[in-house]
Amino acid sequence: MPLDSKRKKIIKKVGVVAGVCLAALVTYETFYWATHVYEYDARIEAKLTTLSSRVDGEIEKVYVTEGDLVKEGDLLVALKANVQRLKIKALEADLIREEAQRAKLEVEILAFEKDLTSRLATKRETIKALNIKHATIETRFELAKRNLERTRILYRKKLTSKKSFEQEQSKALIIEAEVENSAASIKVSELELEEIKASNSNLDVLKAEKKIINLNIKKLNTIKNQEEAKLTYYYVRSPINGIIDSVYKYKGEHVEEAERMILLHDKNSLWIEANVDESQLRHLEVGQRVIIDMDAYPYPFQEFNGVVTFIGSVTASEMAGDKVKSDGRSRKQTQRIPVRMKILDPPEKIAPGMLVEVNIQIYDQIWF
Structure with missing residues (x-):
């Protein structure tokens, strides 16, 4: 009987500790949820540059392949220009x-x-x-x-x-x-x-x-x-310092005017874009700190820091021209505002289109 009483006391203490831990966890999560704006479907964006042919002609030589680093003015593609x-x-x-x-x-x-x-x-x-x-x-x-x-x-x-x-x-x-x-x-x-x-x-x-x-x-x-x-149109040169993303045409192929040949981006122009719920708009300000988790570098092994640089002035659906109407009236839907963030400590290997999760800290904008 004394043993059962002692066991009950231990179980009671464990229960109390577990309850306190659970309450602390709930409190922490609630506080964290109230002081941060989360977005789980954000992407890394970049200024993608598509280079197209300015004349009709046959490709004489392609000087780059996917992944090459190029400098502004480097020759990428040459068309035959004898005529x-x-x-x-x-x-x-x-x-x-x-x-x-x-x-x-x-x-x-x-x-x-x-x-x-x-x-x-x-x-x-x-x-x-x-x-x-x-x-x-x-x-x-x-x-x-x-x-x-x-x-x-x-x-x-x-x-x-x-x-x-x-x-x-x-x-x-x-x-x-x-x-x-x-x-x-x-x-x-x-x-x-x-x-x-x-x-x-x-x-x-x-x-x-x-x-x-x-x-x-x-x-x-x-x-x-x-x-x-x-004549310079027959020689396609890089307009920026960047990375070759795609090569669409190769030696011997015929290209027509305005047909794309090369896709590249400036590795220094990367940013994160997230469409944030409109209900969180009042809490957001340019300059707020952001914690970034990338699928390519999963948490908790590595996370990155960022800062909010731009808050959109129009919803994502308006920019896309997507207006759903029913019986002549707009159906009420939750709207999202595009928010851009700069990565302060980007990893060495990073590419446009990668999925990320962002956690925007909004301590100073909360009203209790």
């Missing part, structure tokens, strides 16, 4: 021809300008000399006319011979003819000067031809630049 290179070479040949034609015209223009300048200067000097000569002859003619008039008066008065009078008359006639010839020579030279000036229109023609060639060269350069830019 494009030939187009550029043809344009370069056209440019060389046009530039040679322009150089030839420039030489012709320079020679023509020099010749025209020389001829104009020579003709102007000739006219200047003729004018001086003409002025001299006119002076002599005026003098001859006065001598003839004086000799005529003397001849009438019988103070000089007829022969002297006729000589003076002959001199005056000769000098008068010289005046007329001189004036005619000046006129001819002036007409020749105008003719030389008129030939300047030929220079205008040459300059117009040069302007046309310059426009052709500018046009060819523009087309060449466009074709050279298009």
